[in-house]
Amino acid sequence: MRECFELQDTDAGGRLGELTVPRAGVTVETPALLPVINPNLDTISPRRLADEFGAEILITNSYIIYNTDDVRERALSEGLHDMFDFPGAIMTDSGSFQLSEYGEITVTTEEILQFQADIGSDIGTPVDIPTPPDVSRERAAEELETTKDRLEIADGVDVGDMLINAPVQGSTHPDLREAAARHADSTGLDVFPVGAVVPLMNDYRYDDMIDVVAAAKRGLGADAPVHLFGAGHPMMFALAVAMGCDLFDSAAYALYARDDRYLTVRGTQHLEDIEYFPCSCPVCSTHEPADVRALPDQQREETLAAHNLHVTFGEIRRIKQAIRAGNLLELVEQRARAHPTMLDGYRTLLDHADQLEASDPVSKGAFFYTSHESARRPEVLRHRRRLERLSVPDSLFLTEGDGDGPAEYDDSWRVKPPFGPFPRALSKSYPLTAEVPTRVDRGALEAAAAGITRLVESNPDSEFGVGHLDWPAGALEALPDSVETIDLTESHRS
Amino acid sequence: MRECFELQDTDAGGRLGELTVPRAGVTVETPALLPVINPNLDTISPRRLADEFGAEILITNSYIIYNTDDVRERALSEGLHDMFDFPGAIMTDSGSFQLSEYGEITVTTEEILQFQADIGSDIGTPVDIPTPPDVSRERAAEELETTKDRLEIADGVDVGDMLINAPVQGSTHPDLREAAARHADSTGLDVFPVGAVVPLMNDYRYDDMIDVVAAAKRGLGADAPVHLFGAGHPMMFALAVAMGCDLFDSAAYALYARDDRYLTVRGTQHLEDIEYFPCSCPVCSTHEPADVRALPDQQREETLAAHNLHVTFGEIRRIKQAIRAGNLLELVEQRARAHPTMLDGYRTLLDHADQLEASDPVSKGAFFYTSHESARRPEVLRHRRRLERLSVPDSLFLTEGDGDGPAEYDDSWRVKPPFGPFPRALSKSYPLTAEVPTRVDRGALEAAAAGITRLVESNPDSEFGVGHLDWPAGALEALPDSVETIDLTESHRS
Numbered sequence: 001m002r003e004c005f006e007l008q009d010t011d012a013g014g015r016l017g018e019l020t021v022p023r024a025g026v027t028v029e030t031p032a033l034l035p036v037i038n039p040n041l042d043t044i045s046p047r048r049l050a051d052e053f054g055a056e057i058l059i060t061n062s063y064i065i066y067n068t069d070d071v072r073e074r075a076l077s078e079g080l081h082d083m084f085d086f087p088g089a090i091m092t093d094s095g096s097f098q099l100s101e102y103g104e105i106t107v108t109t110e111e112i113l114q115f116q117a118d119i120g121s122d123i124g125t126p127v128d129i130p131t132p133p134d135v136s137r138e139r140a141a142e143e144l145e146t147t148k149d150r151l152e153i154a155d156g157v158d159v160g161d162m163l164i165n166a167p168v169q170g171s172t173h174p175d176l177r178e179a180a181a182r183h184a185d186s187t188g189l190d191v192f193p194v195g196a197v198v199p200l201m202n203d204y205r206y207d208d209m210i211d212v213v214a215a216a217k218r219g220l221g222a223d224a225p226v227h228l229f230g231a232g233h234p235m236m237f238a239l240a241v242a243m244g245c246d247l248f249d250s251a252a253y254a255l256y257a258r259d260d261r262y263l264t265v266r267g268t269q270h271l272e273d274i275e276y277f278p279c280s281c282p283v284c285s286t287h288e289p290a291d292v293r294a295l296p297d298q299q300r301e302e303t304l305a306a307h308n309l310h311v312t313f314g315e316i317r318r319i320k321q322a323i324r325a326g327n328l329l330e331l332v333e334q335r336a337r338a339h340p341t342m343l344d345g346y347r348t349l350l351d352h353a354d355q356l357e358a359s360d361p362v363s364k365g366a367f368f369y370t371s372h373e374s375a376r377r378p379e380v381l382r383h384r385r386r387l388e389r390l391s392v393p394d395s396l397f398l399t400e401g402d403g404d405g406p407a408e409y410d411d412s413w414r415v416k417p418p419f420g421p422f423p424r425a426l427s428k429s430y431p432l433t434a435e436v437p438t439r440v441d442r443g444a445l446e447a448a449a450a451g452i453t454r455l456v457e458s459n460p461d462s463e464f465g466v467g468h469l470d471w472p473a474g475a476l477e478a479l480p481d482s483v484e485t486i487d488l489t490e491s492h493r494s
Numbered sequence: 495m496r497e498c499f500e501l502q503d504t505d506a507g508g509r510l511g512e513l514t515v516p517r518a519g520v521t522v523e524t525p526a527l528l529p530v531i532n533p534n535l536d537t538i539s540p541r542r543l544a545d546e547f548g549a550e551i552l553i554t555n556s557y558i559i560y561n562t563d564d565v566r567e568r569a570l571s572e573g574l575h576d577m578f579d580f581p582g583a584i585m586t587d588s589g590s591f592q593l594s595e596y597g598e599i600t601v602t603t604e605e606i607l608q609f610q611a612d613i614g615s616d617i618g619t620p621v622d623i624p625t626p627p628d629v630s631r632e633r634a635a636e637e638l639e640t641t642k643d644r645l646e647i648a649d650g651v652d653v654g655d656m657l658i659n660a661p662v663q664g665s666t667h668p669d670l671r672e673a674a675a676r677h678a679d680s681t682g683l684d685v686f687p688v689g690a691v692v693p694l695m696n697d698y699r700y701d702d703m704i705d706v707v708a709a710a711k712r713g714l715g716a717d718a719p720v721h722l723f724g725a726g727h728p729m730m731f732a733l734a735v736a737m738g739c740d741l742f743d744s745a746a747y748a749l750y751a752r753d754d755r756y757l758t759v760r761g762t763q764h765l766e767d768i769e770y771f772p773c774s775c776p777v778c779s780t781h782e783p784a785d786v787r788a789l790p791d792q793q794r795e796e797t798l799a800a801h802n803l804h805v806t807f808g809e810i811r812r813i814k815q816a817i818r819a820g821n822l823l824e825l826v827e828q829r830a831r832a833h834p835t836m837l838d839g840y841r842t843l844l845d846h847a848d849q850l851e852a853s854d855p856v857s858k859g860a861f862f863y864t865s866h867e868s869a870r871r872p873e874v875l876r877h878r879r880r881l882e883r884l885s886v887p888d889s890l891f892l893t894e895g896d897g898d899g900p901a902e903y904d905d906s907w908r909v910k911p912p913f914g915p916f917p918r919a920l921s922k923s924y925p926l927t928a929e930v931p932t933r934v935d936r937g938a939l940e941a942a943a944a945g946i947t948r949l950v951e952s953n954p955d956s957e958f959g960v961g962h963l964d965w966p967a968g969a970l971e972a973l974p975d976s977v978e979t980i981d982l983t984e985s986h987r988s
């Protein structure tokens with residue numbers, strides 16, 4: 001068991017956890033948001049991030065510090081904690097991105113980690129190769145070998161109790177991401193950033209982002225804290241958490257503020273387009289948009305950054321509460337409607353329902369069916385699998401109605417879309433207590449039909465009948481031919 | 495044109511408007527939330543409601559005032575505005591609900607309106623009969639006659655420049671609601687509460703609520719301000735606004751706070767179940783749940799009431815901004831995932847797409863396809879209708895591909911789910927600029943098929959071909975038999 005990370009609760013692939021950062025002497029609750037601090041610019045001071053917004057951890061770039069003489073000297077003499085006046089944990093990035101964009105690496109992995117340790121970083125990062133999406137398998141595999149070498153070197157460096165990031169690369173090749181994750185997990189390193197996803201975010205490729213994270217998660221143990229590196233828009237936090245991400249970093253709060261952009265969980269808006277602040281944060285409940293527009297540049301930037309942070313940290317709390325209450329996927333259902341590409345992301349998340357099912361609790365508060373997509377949730381899949389293991393009599397009537405059905409059947413079970421059939425004794429157990437809409441959709445009916453099919457195929461020697469309420473042809477056609485079907489609509493109404 | 499209400503903008507059935515309240519000398523922006531003030535209890539003072547939360551109008555109960563000796567005397571001598579120290583508009587309810595529950599009416603319509611005028615109400619209410627849902631048509635019709643009589647009496651009363659509410663009753667009988675609305679609209683009365691919907695809200699019958707509002711709206715002119723009377727949960731504001739409601743009143747913010755209940759746009763939570771405040775309001779960004787739980791009763795109630803108000807007014811601002819930006823239905827898409835009954839409500843709203851289409855702007859910012867339900871939006875319906883009016887050549891190829899299709903066709907049009915076909919010249923015009931997910935669903939495909947069918951049936955003398963990308967059998971079967979179909983998947987990929 002990795003000592004620095006302890007899971008407190010799970011929901012789908014999402015986790016509430018505690019990341020212990022020994023060098024800082026603090027424990028960070030996850031999911032956590034790491035505000036990015038640019039050592040040369042200071043929109044909102046780190047002290048204010050801690051005191052006013054509750055930031056427990058932040059991230060800054062060791063490459064920028066290394067390359068700015070006066071900052072480097074201050075960092076080396078005072079240490080990052082005093083220099084920033086920040087009481088929580090501080091993670092440093094190695095600047096892999098800058099190095100890969102702008103220059104050659106002139107320092108060794110040992111040197112760069114030692115420098116991070118020297119300036120007082122609590123979690124350091126080796127220089128990996130951030131292979132972008134969509135490159136050839138050859139290039140991704142080759143660059144991954146370099147990243148692996150660096151991780152192995154990092155694993156051998158003695159930097160005291162500083163934790164070390166083990167970035168997971170592999171571009172958009174799922175097998176490479178999975179192998180990279182398995183390798184990273186096998187080292188003694190501590191935190192696992194899923195790297196080079198920023199280009200996917202920039203192009204709204206939330207479906208591909210989910211596939212990348214899913215692949216990385218398959219290679220990592222449940223005790224591995226996962227950082228979605230460079231992803232800071234609150235719109236997609238819930239989705240990424242549901243796939244198993246624990247840490248996010250946001251430069252967006254400050255960068256967007258500089259451009260008069262206003263973050264919301266429904267997307268980004270420009271200040272000039274806002275007539276009413278769609279938010280109840282301390283900024284938006286005390287300012288009018290026109291007043292903020294009239295502020296001098298620096299004050300306007302700071303005001304917008306404060307709103308952006310309130311929204312961002314509010315969403316992190318909302319996600320934590322959702323995991324605790326067991327309704328994270330209900331939150332994702334809503335966030336998936338923020339943009340068509342978020343819907344693609346959610347549909348892709350559900351492609352991995354099988355993987356999510358492994359960590360999803362057997363019982364939660366309530367399952368809410370709130371879209372066609374709900375029919376593909378891991379709980380539905382789990383129930384369908386469970387059907388294979390239930391014993392059935394020689395003949396069984398499966399019915400949406402309240403009655404027992406025709407007398408020739410030995411017994412009757414209930415059918416509830418999207419789950420399908422189950423013995424009545426299970427009616428009160430999760431997820432069969434689900435709240436479902438009155439207006440049943442085809443997604444739910446076809447999932448129920450798949451459940452019936454699973455039960456019938458698992459019990460080839462039993463006879464089955466199905467009593468349904470006005471199912472359309474498509475759902476009925478999905479049932480095995482051997483099943484007798486009866487439309488109960490008339491008798492049910494009377 | 496009704497002088498007191500002016501529309502500024504519309505989106506689906508939702509409206510931004512200005513309600514001029516002459517007696518208060520103020521203009522109230524709608525959609526508006528009227529906090530309910532109990533003259534005997536004071537969780538948050540009216541002055542604080544105005545200054546801290548931006549309340550422009552509140553509502554109080556004239557029956558309680560009338561029946562509480564000292565309050566009545568103060569109200570008569572000082573007037574409500576001074577008594578409450580409230581600078582905005584004040585609406586008074588007549589106490590129809592209390593009267594119908596607890597007693598006989600001992601005063602006339604004239605007297606009760608005169609009393610409201612005497613205490614300084616800006617918008618008064620006659621005593622109507624709040625017929626509950628699900629009663630027989632006979633009872634609903636009979637009680638409606640009494641309500642109509644009262645409205646006609648109210649119309650003749652001289653109460654200076656006090657506006658008067660004209661409640662619309664009719665239980666769950668759409669034809670009676672519509673007739674009631676038409677009658678109310680024909681009087682000289684000013685504001686139109688849709689009455690007796692609280693039992694529907696209490697039972698989460700958002701589908702029936704929408705049907706009731708839709709019926710009332712059919713009987714009312716566009717210049718009629720509509721009040722969804724007794725509906726104060728922010729979860730359903732966007733849905734109700736999209737159907738055409740302009741005013742809401744909230745007793746919930748205070749009543750719920752008294753029971754340690756915490757409002758969110760995703761539903762209600764109990765304080766004891768909250769480990770992380772899922773909110774960024776001034777209360778939640780400065781308090782921990784455990785600290786609020788530890789507060790003395792009165793302070794805890796006030797703290798929760800403040801949160802409840804922040805969420806409620808924040809949602810009103812979000813809705814106003816959505817109407818301005820033209821993405822109200824995108825907001826409803828998200829709110830519809832708060833609870834399965836809200837999904838029922840949204841699906842019912844889309845049953846009235848035809849009615850919504852009448853007020854929906856021809857052009858808006860962007861159409862986001864974010865669920866199967868999006869395929870039933872009024873914009874899709876409008877495009878389908880427009881197809882009847884477009885002229886087509888003798889033979890026309892309708893294609894999801896980029897090319898022109900087979901040479902034997904005179905021309906080719908584009909096909910874009912969920913809209914269906916259109917001449918390429920329209921590609922850049924709303925709603926055909928829609929953002930759609932990469933993963934097209936059956937809702938979108940079948941809507942596109944319906945569009946094609948409409949075009950084909952409107953042009954029986956033309957020949958049509960359809961080039962599609964891997965449509966499933968269900969969508970293809972929805973096309974007319976006369977249409978030649980070609981799957982372009984292979985050629986498209988190459």
Ligand SMILES: [Mg+2]
Nearest residue numbers: 009323324326
């Ligand atoms: Mg849990």
Ligand SMILES: [Mg+2]
Nearest residue numbers: 503817818820
């Ligand atoms: Mg507009």
Ligand SMILES: [Zn+2]
Nearest residue numbers: 279281284307
């Ligand atoms: Zn804000």
Ligand SMILES: [Zn+2]
Nearest residue numbers: 773775778801
């Ligand atoms: Zn709050």
